Amino acid sequence: MSRTENTNPTVAAKAQARFVRVTPMKARRVVDLVRGKNAQDAINILTFAPQSASEPVLKVLNSAIANARQKADAQSVAFDERLLVIDEAYVDEGPTMKRFRPRAQGRASRILKRTSHITLHVAQPEAKNQEGRA
Numbered sequence: 296m297s298r299t300e301n302t303n304p305t306v307a308a309k310a311q312a313r314f315v316r317v318t319p320m321k322a323r324r325v326v327d328l329v330r331g332k333n334a335q336d337a338i339n340i341l342t343f344a345p346q347s348a349s350e351p352v353l354k355v356l357n358s359a360i361a362n363a364r365q366k367a368d369a370q371s372v373a374f375d376e377r378l379l380v381i382d383e384a385y386v387d388e389g390p391t392m393k394r395f396r397p398r399a400q401g402r403a404s405r406i407l408k409r410t411s412h413i414t415l416h417v418a419q420p421e422a423k424n425q426e427g428r429a
Contacts, residue, residue, distance in 0.1 A: 305418060305419050305420070305421055306363050306366055306367045306370075306372055306374055306379075306418065306419045307363070307366075307382075307416065307417070307418035307419070308359050308360075308362035308363035308365075308366050308416070308417055308418075309359060309362065309414065309415070309416045309417075310355050310356070310358035310359035310361075310362055310414070310415055311355065311412065311413065311414045311415075312351055312354065312355045312358075312412070312413045313389065313412045314389050314390070314410050314411075314412070315351045315389070315410060315411045315412070315413055316408070316410055317347070317348045317351060317409075317410075317411050318409040318411065319386050319387070319388045319389075319409060319411045321346065321347075321348045322348045322351070322352065322386040322411045322413055323386045324346060324348070325341070325344060325346050325348045325349045325352050326352060326384045326385065326386050326413065326415075328340055328341075328344065329341060329352070329356070329381055329384060330381060330383075330384040331380070331381060331382070332380070332381055333377070333379070333380055333381075334356065334360055334376065334377075334379035334380065334381060334417055335376070335377055335379075337356055337381055338353065338356060338357075341353040341356065351413060352413055352415075355413050355414075355415050356381070356415055356417075359415045359416070359417045360376060360379060360417060363376075363379060363417055363418075363419075364376070374419075375419070378419045378420065379417045379418065379419055380417065380418060380419070380420060381415060381416070381417055382416050382417065382418045383414075383415070383416035384414070384415045384416070385414055386411050386412070386413050386414075387411070387412040387414070388409065388410075388411065388412075389409070389410030389411050389412050390410055391407050391408065391409050391410065392407075392408040392410070393405055393406070393407060393408075394406040394407075394408060
C-alpha cells in the first residue's frame with residue numbers, strides 16, 4: 296500500500312470545527328454550495344454568500360488548505376493550491392444546549408440552542424485525471 300502512495304503522491308488534508316454555534320440545517324445549506332468545487336472557487340462563493348454560516352465554513356476551508364500545505368511540505372511534494380478540490384464536506388450535529396424562557400401564566404418553554412461539527416476534506420486530484428483532461 297505504501298508503494299502506491301509514494302509513486303502517485305497526492306496531497307489530502309482535513310479540517311474540522313467543532314461546537315460551532317450554528318444549527319446543522321443552516322450549515323448544511325452552505326456546505327452543499329461548495330461540495331465538489333475547486334478550493335479557490337469555494338473561497339469566492341463563501342466570501343460573498345449571504346448566509347451567516349458561511350463564515351465558519353470559510354474558516355474551516357482555509358484551515359484545510361493550510362493543513363494540505365503543511366502536509367505537502369512535510370512529504371516534500373509539489374503543492375499547488377489552485378488544484379485542491381473539496382472532495383468531502385459534511386456537517387454533523389453537536390450537543391444541544393437547553394435553555395428555558397418564561398411564558399404566560401407561569402409556564403416555561405424550552406429553547407434549543409443547537410451546535411454543529413463542520414468537517415471538510417480537500418485533496419489534489421490524481422495525476423491520471425490531470426492528463427486525461429489535457
